[in-house]
Amino acid sequence: MADNGQQAVSVPRKLWQHPNQEKTQMYRFMQDINRKHDLQLKTFRDLHAFSLAHRTAFWSHLFDSASLIHEGSYSAAVDESLTIDAVPRWFEGVRLNFAENALFSRPAAPGRHHAGTTAPVAVGRCVRDKEDGKVAITEVREGGSAVRSVTYGELRAMVGGMAAAMRARGVGKGDRVVIVGANSVETLVVFLGAAWLGAVFSSSSTDMGVKGILQRAVQVNPKLLFMDDAALYNGKEVELREKMAEVVDGLRECSDFAGVVSIRRFAEARDISRVPKAETWESFLAAADRNAPLPEFDRVAFHEPFLICYSSGTTGTPKAIVHSVGGVLINYYKEGCLHEGLGPDSVTLQYTTTGWIMYLANVGVLLYGGRTIFYDGSPFQPDARILIQVAAEQKVTKLGISPRWMFEVAKSGLRPRDMVDLSHLRIVTSTGMVLSDRLFEWFYDVGFPAHVHLGNISGGTDIAGCFGMMNPLEPVYVGGTQGPSLGIHVAIYDSLLPDGVDGKEVPHGTPGELVATKAFPNIPCFFWGDKTTTATTAGGGGPAAPGTKYHSSYFARFRHVWAHGDFCVVHPVTGSITFLGRADGVLNPSGVRFGSAEIYSVIERRFADRVQDSLCVGQRRPQDSDESVMLFLLMKPGAKFGRGLVNEVRLAISADLSKRHVPRYIFETPEVPTTVNLKKVELPVKQIVSGQTIKASGTLANPQSLEYYYRFARVEELVEPREKL
């Protein structure tokens, strides 16, 4: 107990601190703000407080220092009197293009996209260097094979050719271009080619099933589909022509759909003569008149769409979340430049498929003139060393991975820092799931060199960015994300309040629901296909106001506030934000509320030798007066599940957390359901064990795994009364 009679708060172990904060881009940005506004901001928290208290000043200064290629001007960054649920427009009057900003350093004279536009420029805090011979992309296939490099000059030529071909086929502003493709140069060329024309791009990975692909693609009524003819995954070449034909068949009902362009993935192109409405990449490109000038970049209004991403939709049709070009560009400048310190010398490797929001982080470094490594395939082929080896060989400065990857590397007994030279590596970001305390410690005690900044980041598809992330001005402690992202009013609200009321902030140290209380630029424009959206432009594109589906997804929980659906706690001393689980998965037995991540971390820390994975959900059926917590354990091959282990787990949870955290039931499971991006999914299992019958979404990697859980809806029939706690 502290002197004042309150419970003393323990400060987690400090793991890292920037050796030279004054050299960081965030620090310099803070000095610019100090000069401009005659202030004395000294710490990250000072800068953060300024970014919230003076939103227009903060975002305008950011816009000026980003020196994005744009036309037009704005009078105020945003109308601060509007609440976030009014979805206010930012930087009205500014027009810009994502592809132009990714490919060029400065604006081109009309019609002359290659002259004098690529030399290094330094404006404000942003330096871009995209000279013709500089390598923009290094492509690495699974297992480290087939490396190819593409320079900025080559990339510009490829994307220009693609934009010209798309234009020849009638693609224009607001049209949707969809790809089912690898993390390859071709996928990026399609993305930037579409963006060049003001079209709206959307990507899915090739390992997604036909149902999942169609659940996404049909909603957006694409004009064109691009699809790889084959894939390499887990050491095997996977044939995709049959899938291609099924996807084309499923798109027949889409009124805008014109056909599929097949992308050759291996030396030999597959014969696509049996795929309806199909043509090859080469024939598609040949449609453009080679002698005609390239199309002009279509600079669209700041708030207009350029990208559609999808919610994981684990219990239904995924939401088609539409992002604005300006919102994503300005936010990525904030995150990449200030929080992560990216620049023209950065080399990034973000492990991702094209179907996850982290695909954006995979291409974002091009905005700075850096180099990106496109790794395609399993990160565990031939074994867990591969990404570490590629990071060392390619002199990667920022590596993006997930807790699952770190867990597997740690489990394999690997010590990356002893394996290879990681002296170039500055940052490792981790996202996708909660990063356990054990992995934080493993990272610095065993895994990576002491100089590397571990950035645990969290946000997601809905905002194409982060609520909680790293910053170079504060130490990294065990647990949570280092702190909030600049310019976003993150708060933790009382999760016991009913829907639709005014929310109430809880004190630091008390878990609750993560919300954003004021508007910020990178919330989605609208949901594609939401019939209640008021569409004003061609193709059903630009909204006057997002519809009710959008509003009920984010604004129905608390009045005038964005509720993100994460259950979190802010550390009272360090200010770090720890994600405890999804708000819809909060466990609530006898009124005690906690997140599933707290249980997972005990299992991971204490039982990693026997338990491969776990899933923890609450069961509440109409006949139940209270919620029962159910924990499912997936055993390692050869390890035995039994009463002894169950007792050990109960004791461990009771000792590490409390008696009230101990699950009522502990069972073995043959499989944990995950999305194709390997995020484990709790909600469908929670619904199933609570007696509902659900429609498995196409986003699940193993939908058949859900079958097993239906028996637990009648749990009384499965356990002896004395087995219950």
Ligand SMILES: CC(=O)CC(=O)O
């Ligand atoms: C940044 C993120 O939080 C990515 C995700 O949705 O997993």
